[in-house]
Amino acid sequence: MKLCYYYLLLLLFLCQTATAQRQQLEQTIDSLLLADRHFPTEDKARLERYEKLYKCYAKLNQEAQVVAYTGKAMRLADKLKLPRSAGDAWYHLGYYYHSRGKYIPAEEAYKTGIKKATEIGYRQLYGDIYYNLGAMYASWPDYDKALHANLEAVAVFNELGDKESAAGCQVNIASAYKGLAQYQQAIAYLHKALEVFKNTKGNEYGIALSCSELASIYFQADEQKLGMSKTQKMQAALQYLALAEGPANQVQVYDLLGDINVTRGRIYSMNGDVEAAEHAFRKALEYNKGMTDISLYANSLLSFSEFLMSQQRYADAAPLVSEALKIGEEGKWPQVQRDAQLALSTLAEKQQQYTVALDHYKAYIRYRDQLFNEQNEREITRKRMQLDFLIKENDYKHQQHTMSLALQKRTLEATQRKQALELKERESRIQKLAFLQRQATLEREKLQKENELERQRLNANLDRKSRDEKILIQENKTKLNRNLAIFLGVILLGLSGAALLIYRANRKTAQLNRVISSQKAELEELGKVKDRILGMVSHDMRAPVNSLISFTRLLEHGNLSEDKLKAYTLSLTTTLGHASNMMDNVLNWAYSQMQGFKPELQMLDISTVVKELVDAAASDAARKKLQLNYTQDGAATAFGDVNMVALIVRNLLNNAIKFTPEGGQIAISIVQATSCLQLRISDTGVGLSAAQQEWFNSDSVAVSRSTRGTNSEKGFGLGLTLCKTFAAMMHANISAARNVQGGTTFELSMPYSQV
Structure with a gap:
């Protein structure tokens, strides 16, 4: 009773906190809009108001307003020549889409932000965007891109001396390796990150996240891959969850606390501790109930409902799944709708409501295919455009470099001609001086000898300069040839890389076509089987039903002899036995074809x-x-x-x-x-x-x-x-x-x- 009372108080507190936060955000927005109407001057103060507005709207999950005010901030930043503010706006827009599972627009916004950061040399923003891209690709999942993005971010953070952010990238890399089921590598990266977070102050969130990820890996990984028994593996997972919970409570990261309790609930459920598992799942619901990102609460509902179904508490699980589906539909979260439809299908199947289960499973397939097709179609189009642009960009760079080399050659030739003219002028001046000296009188003989000595010294200096100039020209030619060779090598490598990308894209397309053809053939074959079974059922069920109807009519008239009654009964028993055997086979075949059987x-x-x-x-x-x-x-x-x-x-x-x-x-x-x-x-x-x-x-x-x-x-x-x-x-x-x-x-x- 005390435990229920505690739950009620905590839930009431979280709901009141969420309501108060929302009201505070709405009041902040109203004051910012009022200030914007009274002070319409396009200056830095107005830019700061736009930045606060799109951040507040993001917390309230109002997408149209987020897009509108990030766009206003970008345009005003460009007008005021504040490129860093424009880059920050692209970063926040990408993070908004990213946090709501809209990965395609998030990727486009992030990449535009990277371009801005590169143009202005904004290295911190460059690293932060690649950091988020790495996390997003890991949840996409596209682990190759995730590793590349995180390695880019690590390089920037190491350059800036930001060890904590580099450790955060290592957590993202570990998440990618976890998705690839390479658990040993994931554990190694998490321990590296955890060491950094422990050795610096103010990194409680990093410690909590690293320990939570370690617990998740020990829970998911196969015992053989970890070299541990199942009991040891579960104990390690619970220990890391305990290590994560303290720092998470200290910084009040409720979404992380929700994940910690979901993992703990699954471990207790697997160990057979039903009461402790239910307690953990309810705590996860309480933490995520007050989150602005309501999809986290929907995911907690689905996790709790999965546990309840495993305990055959279908009546308790049904409202949780329905509430999660409602949240997904209202918030337009396709991932939540997909997972909720699958849970509803499983629930109906457990309750032997096979028609309802099939309807929900069809809806699940529709959402799954919709997400998969949209992401893949956009990714293929983006890859093709990126490849075309790369080829054009390389051609342009080659032309520019060729023109630059030609210009350098002409400049060098002009310099050589100028130096030759200067040399001739000096030689002419020296010859004129020698002629005047030979015409001098004997009285100036001593002076003439001194002048002759000076002339020889000047000639020696000129010869030395001439040799130095020739050596310099030769060195310039050597450097030019070496640079030309390096440039041609780079061009060759670029073309080879482009050819490899084209080859890999074609091969992937061919593989995808083969898979589609195989699946089409299987579906056509199953369709034929289904049509034939329906035809057989409609034909063979007619005779037993008609026989039963005829027999009941004869019984109504009551004029059957005992011998005829026995004969009809024996015939009807045989016919209905055939129909029963036929329906058993049809139901068994249909059950074997259901997904998840x-x-x-x-x-x-x-x-x-x-x-x-x-x-x-x-x-x-x-x-x-x-x-x-x-x-x-x-x-x-x-x-x-x-x-x-x-x-x-x-x-x-x-x-x-x-x-x-x-x-x-x-x-x-x-x-x-x-x-x-x-x-x-x-x-x-x-x-x-x-x-x-x-x-x-x-x-x-x-x-x-x-x-x-x-x-x-x-x-x-x-x-x-x-x-x-x-x-x-x-x-x-x-x-x-x-x-x-x-x-x-x-x-x-x-x-x-x-x-």
């Missing part, structure tokens, strides 16, 4: 199942004067589903009785082979035709043609198809062969252990 495989005593069915068929065999012989070779245990084995044996025995004439024999034997247990049912009847035997031993899913038995017994044609389908589901093998003395031998080979 799985056999309950376990070790079985096959002899017990077979003996019961042989005893049940003895009366039918006696009516046709058939001899039933059952033999068993030692123990008869194998791995399979008891209901599927019973259905296969029952159909094969019914077929043997149906197609064996009076006085014939039916032999049932169980033989222990080296790698499997073999169940054989052999008869001396009419046997399968060559075409029927080839069909049965093939992989075809088509329904065989129904034929009448030796006493004109009716059939439906679905029994052998069910035998093939269920044998494949149990990882068993079934085959048919004609006997030398006539008739057919069916052999069911079942494994001794789980495959």
